[in-house]
Amino acid sequence: MTVKHAGLRLIDEKGLRHDGRRPDELRPVAMRVGVLSNADGSALFEIGKTKVLAAVYGPREPPQRHTMLPDRAVLRVRYHMAPFSTMDRKSPAPSRREIELSKVIREALEPVVIAELYPRTAIDVFVEVLQADGGTRTAGVTAASLALADAGIPMKGLVAGVAVGKVDGVIVLDVDELEDSAGEADLPIAAAPDIGLITLFQLNGVLSRQELEEAVEMGLSAIRRLVDMEKETLRSSVTVMPGE
């Protein structure tokens, strides 16, 4: 449960955020692939204190044969939070939020995975939030994109995501948990820049038409940088960007 911080100033007189960032600045980012030995592909993605691990198994035979599709692989995605990832212990049973986000993340990956190459199989993507400090669903998409590439799953393009928000009337990039809970709007967005598609898009809060457009621009610009980092990481296996 998030506490609304009434009256809290989130943008100071210099236009900087509570942690010193500029409105369009990402938190420090780290990407690593191949972090697990059993999974066919894996990645750890950190953005600020948010830490998300993703693993990919497949293409493999699905345990329930009736879920198979004759003309493509099914994508199976689970977004899950570790019990110790949040301020108050999270019960391990899947919450309604986790059920929704598993779907939203799956639908953010479907547009890039070339599933037609592997009919009658399943490609399983497991996203584990190890620490949550805002933007976990978009971090999950980013980690999953890296893990899919690490597993050698053919994709039309890499995907990355980021949460844009509005705090104290200002559109800001990469909101953390405090900004998310105290802010006016939260707009998680993910995209595959190489094919020009937004694959995850949610808005929680109130925005004008113009603010929405600004937020989308800001998100897409950061996503292009994140996808470039993904490519770098996949070449070198580790990339750390110490904040912008």
Next chain:
Amino acid sequence: MTVKHAGLRLIDEKGLRHDGRRPDELRPVAMRVGVLSNADGSALFEIGKTKVLAAVYGPREPPQRHTMLPDRAVLRVRYHMAPFSTMDRKSPAPSRREIELSKVIREALEPVVIAELYPRTAIDVFVEVLQADGGTRTAGVTAASLALADAGIPMKGLVAGVAVGKVDGVIVLDVDELEDSAGEADLPIAAAPDIGLITLFQLNGVLSRQELEEAVEMGLSAIRRLVDMEKETLRSSVTVMPGE
């Protein structure tokens, strides 16, 4: 949870009930079939404030193949209450009461459905209580009978049901929730008059042998009238009877 109304007089000095009905009088009844577009058959049945919707799908292939029978269709029945149908919100998870009543309603329909015509299939009957004011299980049987006929499922006869009860020592027809909770006995009964069979029979409460016989007579007589209305409805699609 029902509140026992200690000391409440349910039959007045003129022998009339708390809502002005005579002991052997039904509440206003309305029947309508074909109310849903997706279902193979559907019906809305209202008796007083009790509103029950039934839909039939099938004969169709059952999702779990191991439930199929080689020599007949299986009948699958779910009785379910909408969360807003009762005074206190009903949790959507199936209660023990709903589990029992699903079975009781299925067994009230089995004797009339000619299941042998459709081996290896399922005929699904979904009963949704939209508003509960007594007699929901028997209203469910009545609505299901109409929906089965609307779906074109061959039947040996139509079924209808009504709850007879005993309040203030008097045998009364079509008890509502107040009479059910404050009365001495509740006897839900359903029958297929055309084949002379009682297909649902329960007694909750205490009756003498003679009262039991009287209650059964009163119930069967009303059931004959309800089945006549069903036939009328199936010819004309809508029938309203504004109380007797």
Next chain:
Amino acid sequence: MTVKHAGLRLIDEKGLRHDGRRPDELRPVAMRVGVLSNADGSALFEIGKTKVLAAVYGPREPPQRHTMLPDRAVLRVRYHMAPFSTMDRKSPAPSRREIELSKVIREALEPVVIAELYPRTAIDVFVEVLQADGGTRTAGVTAASLALADAGIPMKGLVAGVAVGKVDGVIVLDVDELEDSAGEADLPIAAAPDIGLITLFQLNGVLSRQELEEAVEMGLSAIRRLVDMEKETLRSSVTVMPGE
């Protein structure tokens, strides 16, 4: 939930236990086989107030075909406590303790059951604790061993079990619930003496190397006596030993 009895003396000045037993003395034991008519084999085992019923079905076709093994029968074991078996009513839903003990008991039986004779089948063992006064898991193993033999399942040897413990610094045989909850250690052990194998071994509490060895000896010695009683019972169908 067990109450720790602080300060309670469990061994008196004569070296006897709270119920008058010597340290190496079993409670009164009774064994009976063939107590159920439907099961392929069944047994009732009582030790003190602990009463455990076991039934065996099989070899038979398992309901879920994917659990079948091509080269042997699967053993399926459920340890379950009746709601009325304990001081406070036990919820009928399987507890984590029951899940663990079902596994531990299965692994205590696997070494003796000659499962290779019945590939693609299941041998089901149901253990019901009717009354719990300590040592229920080892009593479950003993009852299951009798029921397997009663069902005619070929075994390399019979199994029996007993809980050894340490109370007031003394190693004692067959701890009851009071000794278990107030004592320093509890060591449930089961073995198949005819093949020289310990098949269940747990230690909850603190023991020195020497105490451990003493406890194992004491347990194995009692197990040999229990297995002899099992053989006697299977010959005569009932055996009662009124305490040692």
Next chain:
Amino acid sequence: MSTTPYKLPIVPMIKKQSYLSLYRKGARIDGRDLETPRNVRIETGVIEKAEGSAIARLGNTQVIAGVKIDVGSPFRDTPDQGVLTVHAEFVPLASPLFEPGPPDENAVELARVVDRSLREVGAVDLSSLAIRPGEKVWMLWVDLYILDHDGNLFDASMLAAMAALLDARLPEYEELESGEIMVDKSRKGEPLKIDHRVVTVTIAKVDEYLIVDPTLDEETIADAKIVVAVDEEKRIVGAQKTGGSGMTREEILKAVDIAGKASEVYFKALNEAISKG
């Protein structure tokens, strides 16, 4: 969802014919006439740790009932009454047809029929179970455990439940200064206040025959059953038709009459067990 059950062909057609030809002569394969229950054996006090317990055997059918009693809060609409809950488990050792898991519709129906048969006539005086009205009352759990299933679980369960309730003793307790109730289950106190003794009589319809206390084989060939709850004064205190066929008005009324008569056998066994227990 309730689904048409798969009927095992335990009793083949030819066997059914032989049953029916016996019924025609008023006889049954185990030597009974149509309206007599099987041998009834009831034993109380079989689980010392329960506040009340009994095992009831009807032929090979075995049901154990345990009564556990704890302190709890009353329901809001009955603040001065204790709480009675009946729960049934069809544990898999009782029959090859039972599977582990939460109670299925048959177990739920059984528990609810037993519950109503006790509740509607006021078998247990729930108002005698208030410790501090509106705050603390006794909670009674009646747990039915089917151990061996050879037909007619209703009557065996009802007998076990009734005997266990008659066997039960409230635990002793102390009221602490804080108001908390400390229960000492090692000391057994007063018996429950039982105002009415109730049994159910189950009558199966096989073709045109009505037979009391069917065995599992007989249930397999039966069209439907009716369970009739009867008290010692032979009042009808509950009923339930169960099974996928209908019954005529005459059959139901005749079954009620038969039930009154057959209940005497059950009451005799019950009363003997209690006076012995």
Next chain:
Amino acid sequence: MSTTPYKLPIVPMIKKQSYLSLYRKGARIDGRDLETPRNVRIETGVIEKAEGSAIARLGNTQVIAGVKIDVGSPFRDTPDQGVLTVHAEFVPLASPLFEPGPPDENAVELARVVDRSLREVGAVDLSSLAIRPGEKVWMLWVDLYILDHDGNLFDASMLAAMAALLDARLPEYEELESGEIMVDKSRKGEPLKIDHRVVTVTIAKVDEYLIVDPTLDEETIADAKIVVAVDEEKRIVGAQKTGGSGMTREEILKAVDIAGKASEVYFKALNEAISKG
């Protein structure tokens, strides 16, 4: 786990082509243009026992919403506010694709989108729902019941929810000396304080076309959908892309513009139903 759904081939390729050739001309099979919703019919007060209720019909799609109101405790971090909960059930009578059981990911997503569309803009003034701040508040349950599914469950559900909230009346209550709140649901009191009226507009992308309020057939051939929540001042108060394809930046912004326009139809129907109700 969320799994790629099995798409029923309800609409064969050739049918898709015929839909597309109509879209090309700005038309649809049911006579609508691309940006107009189907016929909207809303009726309030359909469930007398609920504190508020409404049925919304969009073409053949039917959703009923019921509002139940009870007394409860506030959340620790919002002690002075009532609690609003939205729950959706896809009951199996609505579609051959729905199965009995707990809500699946589609039902959960629907309920959460409706919930956020109400919550983020403050549609219901939750601070008006404190009875004794920090202790007792009103709990509002909005239960969405899908009765017939012919596409666009989001908009129909949002309309039903909004209408049911506008229809709802708080029950009368008394505060006992003990501090307990006695609710009398037979007496209907004040309406809820609704600060904003919100609708969602769902726009499906089929190839390069954006179409408002898709039917089930249209959803079957759609690549993706975007649900846009709009208030009466046409502010964007929520959005969700749903479905397994992506959309371009331009498509999303265009959809938002279309939504503002189409919302007028929904608001008209909503406001008429409320003034009538």
Next chain:
Amino acid sequence: MSTTPYKLPIVPMIKKQSYLSLYRKGARIDGRDLETPRNVRIETGVIEKAEGSAIARLGNTQVIAGVKIDVGSPFRDTPDQGVLTVHAEFVPLASPLFEPGPPDENAVELARVVDRSLREVGAVDLSSLAIRPGEKVWMLWVDLYILDHDGNLFDASMLAAMAALLDARLPEYEELESGEIMVDKSRKGEPLKIDHRVVTVTIAKVDEYLIVDPTLDEETIADAKIVVAVDEEKRIVGAQKTGGSGMTREEILKAVDIAGKASEVYFKALNEAISKG
């Protein structure tokens, strides 16, 4: 129900023979002798939001443990003690054999063995966790998260749990006038009072050989395992045989002796990580 597991033929017969011929010479495929664990790496403080955390790696096996601490009510029979709960999840990213869902029997057994190894010897001083005895105590949750499974989950989990507990700090709190406890998790206070450090040593039996810290390949060919919990004074503080074969009396006693020796390696790694952390 516990069911005989399906053993994947990961290690074919011929491979087993090559393992055994190495064991005969006192050696293992990864260069270890039979009684030495793999390389142990422990890192604490890896999850800043948890009150305590650690990751333990045994070769390729990786387990993360998080300690969360909240205020709660004590159990009725231990009113003056805090509450310790151990929970384990085999998340599906760790192994192709793990599936999403509630903990299976292996996860339950693991959590319970770790729990008892901590509890029976009193590793955590639970009586130091009472805030207001009888009313408010600290609740400790130890959550074990298996991230990568290459055998011997018991020892890796126990190391992670122990390190996380040693890393943990109680949150600061204030007692309000109302008596409520306000916890401020942003301020870390006192460390937990740990009276004993405990590790488990798992020894697999493969034919006649006893090998310490088996890899997944070795577990696949093993007959049985024994997990021995040992404290720093080398007392035996718990044990569990696991797996479908038996062990002789001599094997068990020998395993206990081996465990004492091998525990030194684990304690060295644990103590180093803590002094560093």
